[in-house]
Amino acid sequence: MNTPGLILRLASHRQVTPAAFIHKHIQVISQLSSKYEKDDAKEKWLKEQGDGGSVSYARNGSNNDLGLVTFHHKQKLNAFTGAMMHDFSVAVREAVKDEKTRCVVVRGENGNFCSGGELNFVERIASEEGSFVMNTVMMTALKKLANSEKVSIAVLEGSTMGGASEIASACDIRVAHRKSKVGFVQGKMGVCPGWGGGRYLLKTLGTARAMEYLATAALVRAEELYKIGYVTHLFDSEAELTEYLKRFSRLESKNAFVAAKRMVANYSGKTRNPKEKEEEERRIFMSVWGHADHKKSIQAIRDNLTRAKKEKKDKK
Known part of the structure; x- marks a missing residue:
């Protein structure tokens, strides 16, 4: 990423010098870091935003050796709210600490993974404080999941959008239902990856593909993602998925299982997450979250929803 160039463009858009732009965000982040010094303070703030939904953790699998993190918000296609971000952070901590499991399976209820951020919640926290708290909590949770000794498996069904x-x-x-889609659509909302996943998109997709998908806000079919290796297995039914997950219970030695994860993580660089990159990713995200383009996109979605409801009502 050409970060100096991006900062120059963002600074110009906001009619400030690049130095002033960087200085302002460093100051804001410093102030918010002091205000939310403890992780539980940030999680508490998110939980207070409410908006329904939840995330649970439980053991599953034929030998009860799979940890299952599930998103529950089916009426909103499992769109994330503040309460769900709080729960997700807690669920990930429970999952990575559970000594009786070797894998963590992440999925959504009712045949849908997650449709991104819930609109009312996103609109309410469209501010520097909101972007800081959300980014920090989600970034920490994803880092724990990625760096855990357990193998993590995302089950993609229906829509997997944005964050x-x-x-x-x-x-x-990543395993996916054959008819599912993944939307790298943050750009349509006038923002960039903000749940701490920018680095993982780069690692899994490669520089050129990550740039292409994010720059075009691509909505990609699971079969295409399977062809390029982002998705490693396609399934058509719950029975097929269950059979696939059984593979991860066949290796008798848990130590060998953990060693395999450590070796792959070591050579892929997943164990190396420089603090500077985290701070840079956070600064860039905070510069666009809550900006005019972001709020304009929220309003456009609301207008489309209102129009669709009216058209549906008129047809009756």
Whole structure:
């Protein structure tokens, strides 16, 4: 990423010098870091935003050796709210600490992974404070998931949109229903990856493909993602998925299982997440979240929803 060039363009758009732009965001981040010094303070703030939905953790699998993190918000296609971000952070901590499991499976209820951020919640936290808290909590959770000794598997069904593509990319393995789609659509909202998943998109897709998908806000079919290796397995039914997941219970030695994850993580660089890159990713995200383009996109979605409801009502 050409970060100096991006900062120059963003600074110009906001009619400030690049130096002033960087200085302002460093100051804001410093102030918010002091205000939310403890992780639980940030999680508490998100939980207070409410908007329904939840995320659960439980053991699953034939030998009860799979940890299952599930998104519950089916009326909104499992769109994430503040309460769900709080729950997700807690669920990931539970999952990576559970000594009786070797894998963490991440999926959504009712045949849908996650449609990104819930609109009311996104609109309410469209501010520097909101972007800082959300980015920090989600970034920390995804880092714990990615760096865990457990193998993480994202089960992609229905729609996987925006920030949900970052959750999927942070997992070690992605399996998908043949008819599902993944939308790297943050650009349509006038923002960039903000759940801490920018680095994982780069690692899983490669520089050129990540740039192409993000720059075009691509909505990509699972079969295409399977061809390029982003998705490693396609399934057509729950029975097929269950059979696939059984593979991860066949290796008797848990130590060998953990060693395999450590070796792959070491050579892929997943264990190396420089703090500077985190801070840079956070600065860039905070510069676009809550900006005029972001709020304009939210309003456009609301207008489309209102129009669709009216058209549906008129047809009756």
